[in-house]
Amino acid sequence: MSARQFAQSSRLRGGRPFPLGATWDGLGVNFALYSRHATKVELCLFNERGREVERIVLPEYTDEIWHGYLPDARPGQRYGYRVHGPYAPEAGHRFNPNKLLLDPYAKQIVGQLKWAPALFGYTIGHKDKDLSFDKRDSAPYMPRCAVVDPAFTWGRDTAPATPWEDTVIYEAHLRGLSMLHPQVPEQARGSFSALKQDALLDHLRQLGVTALELLPIHAHVDDQHLLERGLRNYWGYNTLAFFAPEPRFMSTSTIAEFKQMVACVHDAGLEVILDVVYNHTAEGNELGPTLSFKGIDNASYYRLADDPRYYINDTGTGNTFDLTNAGALRMVMDSLRYWVQDMHVDGFRFDLATILGRERAGFDPSGSFMDAVRQDPVLSQVKLIAEPWDIGPGGYQLGQFAPGWAEWNDRFRDNVRALWRGDGGQLAEFATRLMGSADLFNHKGRRPAASVNFVTAHDGFTLNDLVSYNDKHNEANGEDGRDGSDNNISFNHGAEGPTDDEGINTIRARQMRNMLASLLLAQGTPMLLAGDEFARSQGGNNNAYCQDNPLTWIDWQQAASPAGRQQSLFVRRLLSLRRRYPQLRRGRFLDARDEQGEGYDVRWLRPDGQPMEDGDWHDGEARSLALHLGAARQEDTPRGPEHAHLLLMFNASHAPQAFVPPLIDDEHWRVLISTIDGAPLQADAEGHWSLPDRAIVVLSSRRNRHSDTEG
Known part of the structure; x- marks a missing residue:
């Protein structure tokens, strides 16, 4: 449908540049979009059948923000943007108004992306590659943004505010946790509603953990190459909308479902921590699609190379978000505050967090983002956990984050694995790791809890596989075994994979208990991988990011088996001891x-x-x-x-x-x-x-x- 078929609406008023996004005020909706380099912004309205019914030019431009107010718009209104400006990749600009774009501040996304050549700003197959300009309309293949009504009655909801020294984190995938649980209603499985079920919450509470850390729940994209192989981006580290929950995780039509979930988890005495991915987006490099940020203001949102046609790729995913830009930094800060203030989450684990602190001259613990968070009266009071590495220059920064941050401690992981495998020369480091890794964290008033200790996580072997496989077995991923780490520090104890040998199974069970005890008796903040409490296996796959199926879904029948019950009881005893004896969770270094x-x-x-x-x-x-x-x-x-x-x-x-x-x-x-x-x-x-x-x-x-x- 051409722009000529849409007339400028006389209903639109100037509105306000703040807040950004689509904001319902009870009478109408204010639309505001940041773009420093755009020349015109069109608001596109859609009906519930997905048809574009109106295209309206935002009339005002204030402080690099385009805005307008639509008095008769209501919650549920579907919308998107078309942004005009120079298409000059060699100068870092990739504006193409033929491409429908998602609002970076959209609170709800409706529908799924359908891969098609029209999603790309350039013509695929053209001899000039991304220097070419594609005129096809991408709207038929794009999901829509939806205006939301933020009203919600939280009632008695109170954040547990668990002290750091008492915190025990349980890392889980929403779908993996609930898809096979027999006591979760079938229609709720794989959705936020699953975590409103007593059966799941009772398991976590009785186990003794205090915080549920969910793998990414922001709206994300399944890579085309995965869909072509019958796979999908299960882990979700491919975010497209940083304010919106993933539509596939919703069993209802409103975001109130997420809020209800949080209220139920809080009522069980547990905190909710979100794994978040602000280091890159789903738009890839110069050959990736134009879905949102790239078409809104590519040069402002992304870190570009000396030749601005190309992207700096410190993430390994094609692009890197630019938090040295005020507009991009504001978006991330607004997103984080939204999830705390409006959605009541209790903290965040930041994927590849070194990128968030990398300034033009390298990593700086007092960089723009780090200082912004540290001084923020809201964000400085929630749990902040860094994955302190990426693949960029100076990417490994364990122990170097600012006060107020906790960090994933992979040196704890590697040392505990090596010690119990039988490697020599591990005792001295084991003592240091067991006491909270003072060599890494005992400075600037940081405490042992800054060390998030783990033996396993979503990325890598499960605990059962760690004692059952010498090598990774990732054949199901379709990459000929090239994906996933080869440095697993694992040992199969005499047989590769499952075995009927009673002696091997006995020592495997003991080794799992040894590593669980090393983790849960250590100073610092322990993190337990979901299912390790009853010896869940992924068949030796140490990179199951694309496996949304029973391979990664927790088998609750295993939890009910004699061996599963015995291991779960052992974890419960360990966590009971940790609560009972303050020597095991001291607030200062010993x-x-x-x-x-x-x-x-x-x-x-x-x-x-x-x-x-x-x-x-x-x-x-x-x-x-x-x-x-x-x-x-x-x-x-x-x-x-x-x-x-x-x-x-x-x-x-x-x-x-x-x-x-x-x-x-x-x-x-x-x-x-x-x-x-x-x-x-x-x-x-x-x-x-x-x-x-x-x-x-x-x-x-x-x-x-x-x-x-x-x-």
Whole structure:
């Protein structure tokens, strides 16, 4: 349909440049769009059947914002934009009014993208590639934006505001968590409504986690090459709309579904953390489609190379969002505040967060975005978690983020995996990681909770696969095994994949418990991958980003199996201990001696009970040690002190090891928890404890007659 068929509406008023997006005020809708370089912006209105019925030029341009007010528009109105300006890729501009564009501030997206040549601003196959200009209308293939009514009754909703030192994160995919759950109604599976179900929430609450971290829920795009192979972008790290929930995750027609979900999760005492992707968009590089930002103001939203026809690609996805630009930075900040203030989420995990802090001269923890967040009265009060790396220059920045941030600690992951695989030379680093990684985070007043410890995450092997496969098995991804990391630090214990060998399965189960105990007994903020609590497997696929099927969906029948129940009970016991004993979740870094110089907060011991010395730490063959955590002081335990000493004994060697516990007055050591199968562990006549190969035992020393054994 040509522009000549649309007349300028006399109903449109000048409106306001703020707020950006489509804002319903009870009488009409204000439309505002940022574009520094555009020459004209057309608002396109659609009926519910998807037909474009009106095209209106926004009449005002104020401070680089195009705006207009439509008095008879209502919530539910479908719309998009066509933006005019120079099509000059060699100068960084890619305006093409033939392409319907999504509003970056759209609160709801209706429909799905349908891949077609018309989505591209240039003519595919043309000899000039992206320098050519395509005149086909992309509207028939584009989803629509929808005006929303933000009104919602939150009632008694209160953010749990869990202190960092008490936080335990459960990382999950919304669909993966709910698609196979037998107690979630079929129509709710895979949607936000699934997390309103008591069955799922009860599992998380009883497990003992405090925060649910959801993989990206922003509206995103399935790559064309994946759809052609019958796959899709399951993880969702391909965002197109940073204010809108993914339409496929909605079982209703309004965004109130998301708000209801948050209210239910909060009512269960859990926080909601969103995994967010502000480092790039779904529009790819110069040969990618024109869907939103690229056609609205390419030169403002993206970081361009010295030759502005091309994009800086620090993400590996084709483009990099430019947070040194005021308009782009404002969009990200507005998006984050929207999800906190309007949608009541409790925090964010930032994908490839180094990019967010990269200025023109490199990564700067006091860069534009970092400082904007740190001083923001809303965002500075929620949980902020960085994935502290990307593929750009100086991309690895673990420990270098500003105060107020927590960071994924991959050095914890790699060390714990290597130790329990049996690699030598790991003990010294293991002690550092177990104590909160002070070498990385003990500066500028940061606390141990800044280290988000994990052994597994969505990206990589599950815990079960980590002990069952030496190599990745990604054949289902259709990339001939080229995708996914080859550095998994895994060990199959004698057979590749599932086996009927009872001995192999026994040691695999113990190794899973060893790594779970290392994670959940360590100082810092533990993150548990959904399904690891009952040994979920992905068949050795360590890059299941494109598998939206039972391979990645949690098999709740496995959770109900004897082995699954046993492992879940073990995780519950570990998290119960973590809550009960403040030594395991201290709010400050533990020193060798306490501040008064009386006794020890922490002592590292050899198996013979003697203090670890320099030579012991540097012994590449040593694989066993003990950690003595002194009794908590009154000021450390305002919620009810536990005046008990703890002794954590680690034997990562492939041979049994006897441990001699320290003498604590007239107290006796009792087993709190053990990764060993079979009969309960007992001390011998001399008070020594013999651990089998590859095992952890935690002891408690108490004066009273009542056993505090956890099982």
